[in-house]
Amino acid sequence: AQSVAQPEDQVNVAEGNPLTVKCTYSVSGNPYLFWYVQYPNRGLQFLLKYITGDNLVKGSYGFEAEFNKSQTSFHLKKPSALVSDSALYFCAVRGRSNFGNEKLTFGTGTRLTIIP
Amino acid sequence: GAVVSQHPSWVICKSGTSVKIECRSLDFQATTMFWYRQFPKQSLMLMATSNEGSKATYEQGVEKDKFLINHASLTLSTLTVTSAHPEDSSFYICSASRQGGTEAFFGQGTRLTVV
Numbered sequence: 001a002q003s004v005a006q007p008e009d010q011v012n013v014a015e016g017n018p019l020t021v022k023c024t025y026s027v028s029g030n031p032y033l034f035w036y037v038q039y040p041n042r043g044l045q046f047l048l049k050y051i052t053g054d055n056l057v058k059g060s061y062g063f064e065a066e067f068n069k070s071q072t073s074f075h076l077k078k079p080s081a082l083v084s085d086s087a088l089y090f091c092a093v094r095g096r097s098n099f100g101n102e103k104l105t106f107g108t109g110t111r112l113t114i115i116p
Numbered sequence: 117g118a119v120v121s122q123h124p125s126w127v128i129c130k131s132g133t134s135v136k137i138e139c140r141s142l143d144f145q146a147t148t149m150f151w152y153r154q155f156p157k158q159s160l161m162l163m164a165t166s167n168e169g170s171k172a173t174y175e176q177g178v179e180k181d182k183f184l185i186n187h188a189s190l191t192l193s194t195l196t197v198t199s200a201h202p203e204d205s206s207f208y209i210c211s212a213s214r215q216g217g218t219e220a221f222f223g224q225g226t227r228l229t230v231v
Contacts, residue, residue, distance in 0.1 A: 032218060043122065043209050043222035044160075051218055090159065094218070103150070104211075104220060108159045 002027035002095035006107035013081045014115050021076040021110045023091030032094035033074040034104065035065055037087045044090065050074060061085070081114045088112075119143055120212050122223025129200055129230055137195045137226045139210030145190040146212035150220065151183075154207040166193050200230040 003026045013019040025031055032051055036044035048059025055067045065076045074091060091107040119142040129135050139149060148167050152160040164180075166172040166187035174180045182204075184196040193212075197204055207227050211220040 034219060036222070041125075041207075041225065041227060043120075043224040044211075046219055046221065049219050102148070102213075103162055103165060105162075106159045 002093050002105045004091050004093050004105055004107035006089075006091055006110045008110050009108070010111050010113070012113045012115060015083055016080050019078050019081045019085070019112065019114075021089050021091075021112060023074045023076065023107060024072050025074060025091070025093045026072065027093050027095045031067075031072075031074075033065075033067065034092040034094070035059065035063070035074075035076050036090045036092060036106075038090065038109075039087050047076070047089075083114045083116055086112060086114045118214075118221045120146075120210065120221045120223045122210050122226055124226060125224060126227040127229070129228070131201055131230055132199055134196055134198045135200055135228060137197075137208055137210075137228075139193045139195070139212065139223050141191045141212045141221070144212075144214050146193070147190065147215040148213050149187055149193040150211045150213075151185060151193075151195050152209045152211070154209060154225075156207075160209060163195075197228065200228070202230045204228065205230045 005024045034049045035047040038044050047063050048057050050057045050067045058064045063078050089110050092104045121140045123138045151163045154160050162175050163178045164172045164174045164185050166185050168187050168190050172185035187193040209225045211222045213220045
């Protein structure tokens with residue numbers, strides 16, 4: 001079974017500083033990895049994904065993530081944080097459920113707060 | 117493109133009544149739709165997966181007779197919470213994916229409050 005760990009419940013970063021939100025995963029076979037962002041009382045918005053190819057993936061709103069196979073990590077990064085980046089971030093891995101369906105398994109989420 | 121619309125955004129109902137939540141893919145055909153439940157300050161818990169024209173497959177511990185899922189067309193799936201109780205109060209989110217697609221697109225969620 002696949003799993004995702006987001007070790008930090010909360011990350012605080014000063015506006016303008018670089019940010020990193022950590023994610024490690026466990027899955028059989030080649031991983032399909034995703035980052036989503038959630039604003040209060042809203043669904044999830046897709047940020048970026050890694051399927052294959054370059055280990056550095058660029059996504060929406062200036063975010064990027066680095067896939068590291070040896071460390072089984074997929075950390076989310078941004079060079080310069082904005083106050084509007086404050087939200088809840090979920091890392092997810094795609095695998096198969098017990099019924100054989102494709103399913104996303106989410107981490108527990110990291111609340112990112114950008115301090116003006 | 118790839119917009120998923122969920123309706124209603126919030127609903128309050130009395131204990132014992134049933135509530136239907138709709139999930140529509142507006143600009144693509146969703147061969148698979150997923151229903152999640154999210155508790156406050158927690159992650160998303162997959163409830164069930166539905167494929168168009170077939171019965172939904174439920175995750176372990178999810179009561180299929182309580183959470184009825186119908187995926188009658190390639191653009192619409194519905195979740196009906198039957199005989200709702202206060203413990204069913206939660207945030208319900210749907211997502212949809214295209215056949216052969218790699219990412220899922222999420223609706224805006226439905227806040228259900230059972231009083």
